[in-house]
Amino acid sequence: MTLTIRRSRDGDPQRLTVVPERIEPNAAFLDAMRAAPKVIERGGVRNRLHHVWSYAREDYQGLLAEQISTGPLKAPTP
Numbered sequence: 001m002t003l004t005i006r007r008s009r010d011g012d013p014q015r016l017t018v019v020p021e022r023i024e025p026n027a028a029f030l031d032a033m034r035a036a037p038k039v040i041e042r043g044g045v046r047n048r049l050h051h052v053w054s055y056a057r058e059d060y061q062g063l064l065a066e067q068i069s070t071g072p073l074k075a076p077t078p
Contacts (some may be wrong), residue, residue, distance in 0.1 A: 002018050029054045037072040048073045 003016045036051040050073060054060050056074045 026057065026059065030059060030063060033060060033067075037067050047063065048075070 001018050001020060003018060004013050005015050005016060024067060032051075032053045036053070038049045040047045050064065050067065052060070052064065055064075
């Protein structure tokens with residue numbers, strides 16, 4: 001499939017070729033959530049971040065709870 005885009009009103013049109021892909025939305029959301037956790041340290045403070053793509057099913061809630069309790073977002077014990 002070919003798409004034509006223009007990045008601004010004055011820009012030249014660009015043609016992009018894209019290939020549609022059949023996906024399973026629930027699996028895609030879970031994969032995205034598995035890859036989402038990040039721990040960023042600044043000034044000795046560790047911030048845990050997580051992009052929640054969906055929270056509409058128990059699967060997503062369970063994965064987030066797992067990442068917080070035992071996974072990459074678990075706070076260190078004092």
